Amino acid sequence: MIATFADVPVAGTRPVPVVRCCRFELVKLLSQWRVRLLVLASWVAPALFVAGVGQQSSLPVDTLFGRWMNATGWAGPLVVLGFAGTYALPLVTSLVAGDVFASEDRLGTWRHLLVAVRSPRRIFVAKVLASLVVLLVIVAGLAVSSAVGGLVAVGDRELVGLDGHLLAPTDAAGNVLLAWMCVLAPTFALASIGLLGSVAWGRSPMGLLLPIVVALVMQLVQLLPVPVAVRLALPSYAFIAWNGLFTIPAQLGPLLVGIAVSLMWTVVATALAYLLFVRRDFTNHAHDGSGRRAITVGLLPLVGLFAVTTAVVTPATGATGSGIEQDEVQSSVATAFAHLYRLQTHQLHRPDVTEAQLRATAACNKGGGQAAPRGAGDDWRCVVSWHLPDVEAVGTAIYQLDVTADGRFVADGDGPKEVNGYFQVRTPAGDAPNPLWQFDGNVELLPAS
Structure with missing residues (x-):
């Protein structure tokens, strides 16, 4: 048996405390x-981006909440959050957690570190906690910086939710903070995968690339028309599920499942990294990792965890198919239209009406009625009907919907012009953006919770 430094007792000495x-x-x-640059960029770049875009007439309307960036300062942090979940956070976890062990292999400093600390277990815990602290600082910087940039440039105003209702500034602030806190779980999951890759592959660059590759694969799966249970069984869904916080009632089911799955991946991947680390032969200075061990101890358990999670989520949530059904689409479109119609009424200084008085309904089909009304696609068409007090005629408006596989949709107004056929409305104070022209919505993929 080859002895490791962990097997050699040192008389009269104690391991260095974990805090030190x-x-x-x-x-x-x-x-x-590179870590200093990441920290600096996370605390400066979002504020400059949000403040700059908030002053422009051309907005990132293809991004969730992007169309409201010049209307309220609370839209900016949500736009940055969507970008961070897709691109920034996978990159950050790779550069921080994916290299924290491999850097010792490249520098050849394991022998000195083990002699100084005298405990591989404490070294592992210290590296994990240090990575966690840096990630928390970076995520906090992204959230705080984007919020400050939006509030300074645009102001503390009401935010339009994904079902068209208005959130007061205090409610918007609380939901934005909660959304950023929710993405910590999938961030930690990617970080734990980075730790596992860093331990398994040693000085090889594969450990550094592993979180990015895994995040990319998960994002591709989210774009595919896979069953909703498969979607929920991946940590990446928690980067999307925060959308449900901005509806009434809040769509908490997918969000809670996504967080729970992310925490499970975090625990399992960290435990696997720990087992590989404490069993390593530190006397081998040319350690480049073991491809076979990385697959058997690293990859296969995660694949098994994914399979088990999928098998558990399906019966536990009652999720079937894509989760995008005709009734859910019609309900989401009608609810958002009713809320936004009231907003347009206020813009035009017309007599106020309530959602109950409007009795808005939507009739939606897919593919002109030639396709089954379920699943994602850009061929959804909805006719919204509503009633006004003391008016016998029923109002109607047409929308073309582009529904993505994760349940988000964009409704594009197709007439009549006076309601949703033009991007501006003429108000007593001048032209203003028409809230009914285009709007974002969200279909809950799970049965009503």
Whole structure:
């Protein structure tokens, strides 16, 4: 048997306390120029981006909440959150957690570190905690910076939710904070996968690339028309499920499932990384990892976890098919239209009406009635009908819908012009954006919770 440094007792000595190890690992991480650059960029770049876009007439309307960036400062943090979940956070976890162990292999410093600390277990805990602290600082920077940029440039105003209702500034602030806190779970899941890759592949760059590759594969799965149970069984869905916080009632089912799945992946991947690390032969200075061990101890357990999670989510949630059904689409469109119609009424200084008085309904089909009314696609068509007090005629408006596989949709007005056929409405104070021209919505993929 080959002895490791962990097997060699040192008389009269004790391992270094974990707090000192954490402080040392944190200093090492922050001394790297790329980590310093990430921290600086996370606290500066979002504010500049949100403030700049908020002053433009051309807005990122293809991004969730992007169409409201010049109307309220609380839309900016949500736009940044959508970008961060897709691109920024996978990159950050790779550069921080994906290299925290491999850097010692490249520098050949394991022997000195083990002699100084005298406990591989404490080294592992210290590196994990130091990575966690840096990630928390970066995520906090993204959230705070984007919020400050939006509030300074646009102001603390009401935010239009995904079902068309207005959130007061205090409610919007609370939901934005909660949304950013929810994405910590999938961020930690990717970080734990980075730790696993860093331990398994040693100085090989594969460990550094693993979180990005895994995140990319998960995002591709989310774009495919897969069953909703498969979608929920991946940590990446928690980067999307925060959308449900901005509806009334809140669509908490998918969000809670996504967070629970992400935490399970975090625990399993971290435990696998720990087992690989404490069993490693540190006397091999040319350690480049083991491809076979990385597959058997790293990849296969995660694949098994995905299969088990999918098998558990399906009966536990009652999720079947894509989760996008005709009734859910019609309900979401009608609800959003009723809320936004009231907003347009206020713009035009007309007598106020309530959602109950409007009695808005939607009749939607897919593919001109030639396709089954379920699933994602850009061929949904809805006719919205509503009633006004003391008016016998029923109002109607047409919308073309583009529904994505994750349940988000964009409704594009197709007439009449006075209601939703033009991007502006003429108000007593001048032309203003028409809230009924285009709007975003969200279909809950799980049965009503």
